[in-house]
Amino acid sequence: MLTTHHPRRSCSRLAVMFVVxxxxxxxxxxxxxxxxxxYSARQEAxxxxxLDRFSNETGVEVNLVTGSGDAxxxxxxxxxxxxxxxxxLTSDAGxxxxxxxxxxxxxxxxxxxxxAVPENLRSPDNLWYGLSVRARxxxxxxxxxxxxxxxxxxxxxxxxxxxxxxxxxxxxxxNQSLVAGMLAQKDRAQTQAWLDGFVRNFARPPQGxxxxxxxxxxxxxxxxxxxxxxxxxxxxxxxxxxxxRAAEQVELLWPNQSNRGVHINISGAGVIRASExxxxxxxxxxxxxxxxxxxxxAETNNEYPVRDSVSPSRLLQSWGDFKADDLDVSELGRLNxxxxxxxxRANWK
Amino acid sequence: xxxxxxxxxxxxKPRRIxxxxxxxxxxxxxxxxxxxxxxxSLFGDYSPAWEHLIETVLGDYVVNSLLLMLGVGAGTLLLGxxxxxxxxxxxxxxxxFFSWALLLPMAMPAYIIAYTYTGMLDYAGPVQSLLRDTFxxxxxxxxxxxxxxxGGAVCMLSLVLYPYTYLLVRVAFQEQSxxxxxxxxxxxxxLPATFFRVALPLARPAIAAGVSLALMETLADYGTVSYFGVxxxxxxxxxxxxxxxxxxxxxxxxxxxxxxxxxxFILERQSRRRLRFxxxxxxxPPRRIVLRGWRAxxxxxxxxxxxxxxFLLPASQLTVWVxxxxxxxxxxxxxxxxxxxxxxxxxxxxCCLLLALFLGYxxxxxxxxxxxxxxxxxxxxxxxxxxxxAVGVLIPFTWFDNVVDGWLRQTMGVSSGLLLSGTLGALVxxxxxxxxxxxxxxxxxxxxxxxxxxxxxARSLGYAPLSLLQRIHIPMLRGSLLTALLLVFVDVLKExxxxxxxxxxxxxxxxxxxxxxxxxxxxxxxxxxxxxxxLIGLLPVILLTRNLASDNAAS
Numbered sequence: 094m095l096t097t098h099h100p101r102r103s104c105s106r107l108a109v110m111f112v113v114x115x116x117x118x119x120x121x122x123x124x125x126x127x128x129x130x131x132y133s134a135r136q137e138a139x140x141x142x143x144l145d146r147f148s149n150e151t152g153v154e155v156n157l158v159t160g161s162g163d164a165x166x167x168x169x170x171x172x173x174x175x176x177x178x179x180x181x182l183t184s185d186a187g188x189x190x191x192x193x194x195x196x197x198x199x200x201x202x203x204x205x206x207x208x209a210v211p212e213n214l215r216s217p218d219n220l221w222y223g224l225s226v227r228a229r230x231x232x233x234x235x236x237x238x239x240x241x242x243x244x245x246x247x248x249x250x251x252x253x254x255x256x257x258x259x260x261x262x263x264x265x266x267x268n269q270s271l272v273a274g275m276l277a278q279k280d281r282a283q284t285q286a287w288l289d290g291f292v293r294n295f296a297r298p299p300q301g302x303x304x305x306x307x308x309x310x311x312x313x314x315x316x317x318x319x320x321x322x323x324x325x326x327x328x329x330x331x332x333x334x335x336x337x338r339a340a341e342q343v344e345l346l347w348p349n350q351s352n353r354g355v356h357i358n359i360s361g362a363g364v365i366r367a368s369e370x371x372x373x374x375x376x377x378x379x380x381x382x383x384x385x386x387x388x389x390x391a392e393t394n395n396e397y398p399v400r401d402s403v404s405p406s407r408l409l410q411s412w413g414d415f416k417a418d419d420l421d422v423s424e425l426g427r428l429n430x431x432x433x434x435x436x437x438r439a440n441w442k
Numbered sequence: 443x444x445x446x447x448x449x450x451x452x453x454x455k456p457r458r459i460x461x462x463x464x465x466x467x468x469x470x471x472x473x474x475x476x477x478x479x480x481x482x483s484l485f486g487d488y489s490p491a492w493e494h495l496i497e498t499v500l501g502d503y504v505v506n507s508l509l510l511m512l513g514v515g516a517g518t519l520l521l522g523x524x525x526x527x528x529x530x531x532x533x534x535x536x537x538x539f540f541s542w543a544l545l546l547p548m549a550m551p552a553y554i555i556a557y558t559y560t561g562m563l564d565y566a567g568p569v570q571s572l573l574r575d576t577f578x579x580x581x582x583x584x585x586x587x588x589x590x591x592x593g594g595a596v597c598m599l600s601l602v603l604y605p606y607t608y609l610l611v612r613v614a615f616q617e618q619s620x621x622x623x624x625x626x627x628x629x630x631x632x633l634p635a636t637f638f639r640v641a642l643p644l645a646r647p648a649i650a651a652g653v654s655l656a657l658m659e660t661l662a663d664y665g666t667v668s669y670f671g672v673x674x675x676x677x678x679x680x681x682x683x684x685x686x687x688x689x690x691x692x693x694x695x696x697x698x699x700x701x702x703x704x705x706x707f708i709l710e711r712q713s714r715r716r717l718r719f720x721x722x723x724x725x726x727p728p729r730r731i732v733l734r735g736w737r738a739x740x741x742x743x744x745x746x747x748x749x750x751x752x753f754l755l756p757a758s759q760l761t762v763w764v765x766x767x768x769x770x771x772x773x774x775x776x777x778x779x780x781x782x783x784x785x786x787x788x789x790x791x792x793c794c795l796l797l798a799l800f801l802g803y804x805x806x807x808x809x810x811x812x813x814x815x816x817x818x819x820x821x822x823x824x825x826x827x828x829x830x831x832a833v834g835v836l837i838p839f840t841w842f843d844n845v846v847d848g849w850l851r852q853t854m855g856v857s858s859g860l861l862l863s864g865t866l867g868a869l870v871x872x873x874x875x876x877x878x879x880x881x882x883x884x885x886x887x888x889x890x891x892x893x894x895x896x897x898x899x900a901r902s903l904g905y906a907p908l909s910l911l912q913r914i915h916i917p918m919l920r921g922s923l924l925t926a927l928l929l930v931f932v933d934v935l936k937e938x939x940x941x942x943x944x945x946x947x948x949x950x951x952x953x954x955x956x957x958x959x960x961x962x963x964x965x966x967x968x969x970x971x972x973x974x975x976x977l978i979g980l981l982p983v984i985l986l987t988r989n990l991a992s993d994n995a996a997s
Contacts, residue, residue: 130947136958137950156947159958163684164829164943171840175847175860177947191687262671264681300590300671301560302963308566313581324963332767333966339566430491433685437498442673 128154129370129377132169133182134162135360139394140182146389147380153373162188169197169365179368180377182224184360185266187273189221190426198363201375209382209400213421214359221363224381225390226397228417229271229356231346232318232325234310245349246271246356249317250290258291259306259315262299263436267321270425271356272432277424278353281435288439299442304328304336311339326395326408347415354416358425359399462907466804469797470816476834476875477822481700483693491682491691503678509592510599510667510674511657517600518656521748522607523649527637530615531623533730534741541612542987544745547752548605548929549979551936553665554956554972556598557965558756560669561763563589590670598670599660601752606659606880606929607652610887613921614648615641617891624729633731647890650710651883655929658703658825658879664939665957675699676827689833696830703825707818757976763969775950780974783951786866786941787934787978790873791881794930795923797874798881803911806889806897817886821879828876828939835872835944839863869944876940877933881926888922889915924989928982935979952978 133140137159144155158165162183169176169192181198183189192198193216200219207215214223233243237257242248249258263269275284296315306318307328328340347355362381364374380386387398391405398405528534529541547555563569563586570586573579588594618641626636642649667674675695683692733741801820805813823831839862847858862868892915900910916923938953945954952971959968 136962138958138962158945158947158949159954160942161684161829163687163689164832164939167689167833168836168943171836172860172863173840173844175840175844175857177860177864262668264668264677264685266684269685297588298591298671301564301669304963305560305564305566308564312566312571314565327963335568430686430688433681434494434498437494442671 127152127373128156129180129373130156130178131158131180131182131377132165132178132365133157133159134165134188135159135182135184142393143381143386143389146386147377150380151376153377155377163191166192166195166197169367170195172367174367176365176367178365179370179374180362181365182360182362185270185358185425186223186361186422187266187270187426187429189216189361189363190423190429192363193218193220197366199366199368199371201364201371201378203375203379205379206375206382209379211399211401213419214361214399216363216423221361222378222382223359223361223399223422224378225360225387225394226357226399226417227267227359228322228347228397228415229267229319229358230322230325231348232307232310232320232343233346234313234316234342235344237316240346243317243346243348244351246275246319247287247349249294249319250287252290252294254294254317256294256296257316258294259296259309259318260299261301261303261306263433263441267358268319268441269429269432269436270358271319272436273425273428274356274418274420276428276431276435277420281431285435285438288435288441292439292441307343308336308339311342322397322409322412323395329408330395345412347413349418350416353420354418357397357417357422359422360396462804463808466801466808466813466816469800470820473797473820473875473878474816474822475838476831476872477700477819479834479837480693480826480830481697483690484697486690486694488694489688489691491686491688492694495678495682495691499673499678499681502673503675506592506667506673507661507675510596510660510672513593513596514599514603514660515653515657517596518604518607519649519653521600521604522652522656523611523642523645525604525608525745525748526612526615527641528741528745530612531641531731532733532741534733534738536742536745537730540742540745540749542983543749543753544608545605545983545987546749546976546980547602549932549935549976549983550602550753550756551665551938551953551956551972551975552599552602552659552663553669553960554760554968554975555602555752555756556595556666556669557960557968558759559594559598560589561759561965562755563587592670592672595666595670595672595674598666599656599663603656603659604748604752606655607649609925609929610648610652610884611645613888613925614645614891616921618644646714647887650714651887654707654710655824655880655883661699661703661825662827664827664829679827679830693830693833696826700822700826704818704822707821708814711814711818757973760969760973760976763966764973766966776970776974779950779952779955779971780978782949783935783953783975784978786870786873786951787931790870790877790934791927791931793870793874794878794881795885795927797878798885798926799911799916799923801878802882802885802889803907803915805886806894807907817882820875821882823875824877824879828872828937828941829943831872831876832940832943835868835875835940836863839868864944864946866946866949869941869946872940872944873930873934873937876937877930880929880933884922884926884929885919888919888925892918920989924986928986931982932979935975 131144137157141157144157147153148155162185165181166188169178169181181192183192198220202219206222210222214226215221231243242253260268272284272288275287303320303324306320307325309315310318322345325340325345328336331337349355362378364371364378368374382399384400384403387400387403390396391398391403391409395406395409397409404410525544529537529544561567573584622644623636623640626640627633631639662676664676664680667677679692679695682688682695801817805817840860843860843862846861850856850858896914897910900914905913936953938957941951941954952975956968956971956975959971
């Protein structure tokens with residue numbers, strides 16, 4: 094019985110292998126056509142229109158999967174050399190740093206990229222490039238805040254702000270990168286002392302998103318909130334009258350203008366190591382930093398362009414010029430874990 | 443003849459049985475693989491991050507999660523059992539309507555209901571603004587319950603999770619024989635005593651199944667707790683992974699969570715090991731207690747309150763958001779999103795049902811600790827966040843793909859790329875891992891009410907296990923099977939994190955769309971897909987109620 098079974102089994106096994114091999118060969122032949130596969134931590138609505146524009150212009154078909162940055166990096170790591178992805182898009186510098194550490198990116202460079210993206214907003218080894226800039230600003234209730242007393246993030250640790258500050262949870266990446274940015278420029282003890290004082294001044298336990306903090310300032314629950322600038326912009330342009338009214342009651346304040354500058358983070362992109370068409374992938378990134386694309390970021394998402402040559406939208410200009418922290422944004426990724434630990438110790442929920 | 447048949451049965455038995463058992467073992471192992479991968483992290487290295495967690499936040503995570511479980515346990519028990527008792531055993535105006543309408547909150551994703559209530563009750567929201575405008579109050583002048591808090595999270599989760607208890611317990615109540623309850627009352631027990639001493643204990647497996655499903659979903663919830671700023675255990679898992687960049691430590695945290703749930707699972711099973719809950723043979727539906735006067739008003743009022751709080755209010759808020767700008771909310775791909783969601787949910791629900799029947803019935807055929815443990819292990823997937831399950835699926839699948847690919851490259855010089863990962867098959871598999879528990883518990887609690895003597899007599903009449911299942915159990919289980927189908931369907935419809943990570947390119951669902959917009963704080967835009975989830979979730983609810991109603995009418 095057993096002996097008669099064996100040959101037949103190995104025969105069928107061979108047949109299965111053959112089918113697998115042939116279909117695999119066919120499949121890989123099929124993907125040679127001009128398509129780019131993208132893993133994106135940026136949400137579809139915030140990137141798809143631009144990708145569609147790229148497709149229309151070049152005829153390259155663009156496929157998209159969105160998800161959280163860390164999960165996508167895990168997927169990339171696991172897929173290894175067989176990953177179908179060509180480009181990784183992220184919505185913060187920390188994830189780019191981690192993708193680099195995980196070894197899932199390959200270097201690409203071109204004059205267009207180095208000319209467009211300032212040095213502190215790309216990796217020194219050409220593994221990733223910043224695409225747009227988001228600033229973490231202060232939102233204040235003008236009638237309750239004396240701007241002489243509030244100039245820097247650092248001021249918010251002062252006891253006079255007790256019960257007057259709203260901010261979201263420390264699980265939020267932009268809060269983490271703000272603290273990481275501080276750790277990069279001050280020593281640990283200073284940062285921890287600032288955190289302790291800052292957390293003691295919260296008007297309420299951290300909750301909700303950035304828009305909720307702005308609404309809370311407008312409603313009088315607190316006097317100062319820490320938010321990303323584009324949320325303020327989106328509220329000012331909102332179809333919802335209530336949101337618009339709330340945003341109109343408050344003002345934007347650029348912190349740290351007389352010293353290191355306002356904290357910024359970036360969205361960015363890198364080419365996946367497994368990609369067999371790095372040139373096409375590079376073309377996409379070049380397209381994303383091109384002037385018209387950069388304009389689109391500013392106008393549609395209320396983000397700041399990475400290119401100095403592109404002026405932001407009228408709304409963004411109305412908030413005035415500002416000085417941005419010129420810290421190498423890789424540092425935000427390197428110090429992210431330390432920042433989270435410091436926030437844990439300060440009991441920032 | 444009979445003797446011959448009996449002889450044949452015993453002769454055939456061993457092979458069939460070993461086939462079934464072998465099949466169960468292999469199936470359980472495959473489904474348990476992702477869970478075992480996560481558990482396996484416990485045998486890896488423990489990073490210094492553990493020290494930090496223990497010193498600072500771990501205590502908070504554990505305490506808050508326990509409080510959440512306690513609150514949601516009490517909430518779903520109270521809402522679910524009272525709703526089930528009222529609609530199954532009593533008669534009051536609107537009962538038929540409420541009996542299906544009370545299922546509606548189930549289709550509401552927990553984080554969506556959280557957004558809608560926050561929109562209404564937040565400090566800056568319309569309710570409090572109206573109060574301030576009316577009475578001239580300012581911040582700090584008055585007290586108002588804080589919606590974004592642990593208590594708020596308990597309320598939100600209870601409101602959307604009680605239907606699990608309600609559905610399972612209602613079926614159990616309906617199957618309880620009138621005779622038992624009437625015997626109790628004729629023996630002089632009052633109605634409350636009959637409820638607490640007879641009906642409730644008899645429904646215990648169903649209650650346990652319903653509440654434990656709600657609790658597992660509570661433990662896996664991330665959307666609600668993170669929006670409310672509650673540091674629960676899931677918050678901890680993601681903070682450790684995303685914030686600290688420690689996937690291994692996060693997996694270990696998830697593994698401890700699973701072990702905790704597993705222990706609860708075994709304890710609960712052991713505690714009712716010696717108890718048996720069978721429905722009697724009669725298919726006579728219970729005679730309902732007719733409520734009149736203030737009792738009827740109270741009953742209708744209670745049911746309405748649950749329906750309003752769990753469904754009507756949040757659904758109206760969503761509708762208001764949609765109507766603010768209906769044109770912008772609509773998008774051309776919308777039908778495709780709905781189609782994708784529907785298809786995935788239907789396929790996954792069918793897979794889960796078949797597997798649950800296979801494993802649940804197998805456990806009945808071969809009862810024992812091993813089978814209980816196996817079914818316990820395959821149920822763990824429900825208690826951990828979908829993202830963690832997704833990683834558990836990703837690891838073995840990509841490993842397999844890369845091994846096959848490596849071998850082909852070496853021997854034939856061709857590459858097979860990724861065969862399993864990144865396919866819809868992998869996604870459906872992940873759903874099975876995550877939601878099998880739901881169908882399994884439903885099927886098992888249904889099977890537990892069927893007297894084994896029925897099996898014995900049928901077997902002695904020459905029925906093989908499969909035809910016994912087909913001809914006797916499945917017809918008796920119809921209610922439970924439909925319930926299992928519905929629960930998984932709606933769960934998959936709402937599912938987000940697993941879909942997000944494992945889906946193929948360009949594949950979107952309603953839940954993905956709703957979440958992306960909501961997490962960008964565009965609630966008004968998220969309202970349409972959220973509302974669509976609720977509407978599609980309605981379909982099976984209506985189907986189920988019709989079926990159960992015609993069942994009742996027929997008998």
